[in-house]
Amino acid sequence: MHILTEFKEGMLISLRSIRANKMRSVLTTLGIVIGIVSVTLMATAIEGVDRAFARSAAAFGTDVLYIQRFPWVSNEDWSLIRNRHRIEVEYAAKIERQVKLSDAVAPVAFTRRRTTYGNLSMEDAFVSGTTHMYMNAAGVTMADGRFFTAEESNGGRPVCVIGANVSETLFPREDPLGKTVRVAGFPYTVIGVFEKQGGLFGVFTSDNRVFVPLFSFQSHFGGRRDVTIQVRVADVKQMDDAKIELEGIMRKIRRIAPGKQNDFNINQQELLTQTFAPISLVIASIGLFITGLSLFVGGIGIMNIMFVSVSERTKEIGIRKAIGAPRRSILMQFLIEAAALCLFGGVIGLAIAFPLSLIVNQVLPTAMPISVVAISIIISLVVGLISGFLPAYRAAKMDPVEALRYE
């Protein structure tokens, strides 16, 4: 009851004082406004980068293992791994026969070729040769049409399935299904279009790719080349076991003596997220630290003006002390004033940052997280309390006799 009464009085005084010094309050608050705007926008942008990454990484499929010649991310000395033998197409069939924990195996070969339709062309489109198993061994969905069948795949039919970007580039106003595109001059009939995957790793997703049956690929673009073997694990919970199984099979195929290093890598999406997480943390820390500085400067502004406010109101403090205000009340009065100023700045800052975050949303898939809203309100309160403390403490321990004498 007692505290509550004093708290109400403190609120009343601070609002009255803020209103009495409108211009000063607004200018002081500006520092906090700018601080909160930059911190919240930075947090929103970081959230956006994280989300964009998560979405992009998802395109690789959480349950897909990639058997490849090189690791996606590595600290290994390049000179030690550059002479590795390529991954052969034939491995896929061997793996498929031996594997128990995975249910789909698809070899994928790559090349970059000019792909055209009429006058429209896509230089350096990613052309992938694969089997009908690809649909089962990758995290992709069809937007239109179908993927090639086992017969089309085994027979090396001139059919293709194109990614969303390829479709947009070559068929801006047409339905691509049934049309014939030319890949490095060879005709292929479009039988399907993939759904857009998007994300940060555009070139690696299906969006920019033209998929053709592996046999056609080999006869048109050369047979002996390095491939990726994509393997889908039957049960995501057995990822690690499946990986060990695959490793064993591969070592057998490659005839690696016990105790020798693998000369291949089994990549998975997790590698990307594991690599990205610490980078993201560093970016977030640096970004928030730098923008936090502006909030810090705002806090110093509040402290400065609170010192002015305290010394301006020395007489008032004297009067209040004379009629029995304890130190606690005086301290609280000025703390409330500083906190109210900052809270005011925080709310205005959020009101400005919110529409700006919608603009950020155009570039990154993000929205101002509700936690950021809550945290910035709390932060502005805390900044107020911290920067208000010294001035308030000075007011609280004033000698009433001295204060009353002040003119």
Next chain:
Amino acid sequence: MNVIELKDIIKTYDMGGAEEVHALRGVSVTIAKNEYVAIMGPSGSGKSTLMNIIGCLDTPTSGLYQFNGVNVSEMDDNDLAKVRNKEIGFVFQTFNLLPRSDALHNVELPLIYGGFGAGERKQRALETLTHVGLGDRVHHKPNELSGGQRQRVAVARALVTRPSIILADEPTGNLDTKTGEEIMGLFEELHHQGNTIILVTHEADIAEHAHRVVRLRDGLVETDEPVRKRKAVAASVS
């Protein structure tokens, strides 16, 4: 029963270095309930220092100060604040009202720090303002009131907690003679109603309103005697 008992009060200000100012050199005064005492003395006599100590705004360097039988000379800041809030009503020369608050809020202020609820606060503040003749001015801010009215608000603020003493420091110093007389009339009335009043002044004709005068000089009590007849004082002044 004695409200105030001061015994050998010494107050020394350390001015830095070896320099010391002896504001009070051993003052002993006792004030009983419902007394009306004036403390007089020229500037530098130590009367302001004495008032600050009586008003619990300051503590003596040595000596014993008992307020209503309680030793307050060694109390800490917060306990002194409590005593000021509950037991002492201040009236200042410069009124010392909060300029941005209306009369009602100014009078309510001590009750806020005393922890009273809003309803009781308002009721008591209104009663007290009416009592000092300002029942129709409760929502005026200090700058909308005359000097005499401001001092009445200050008196109401001093009275509202029903303190043991009212401590007035040159209450007429900023008022013209007529208004000053009115305020002194108000004090007379409060005294009749049973309040204990301590008046600090350097003006003899104001001091004569009291029933007892304590004269200070150079930090010591020079005289402590009942007020002579009004005429005698008037004669000695003229």
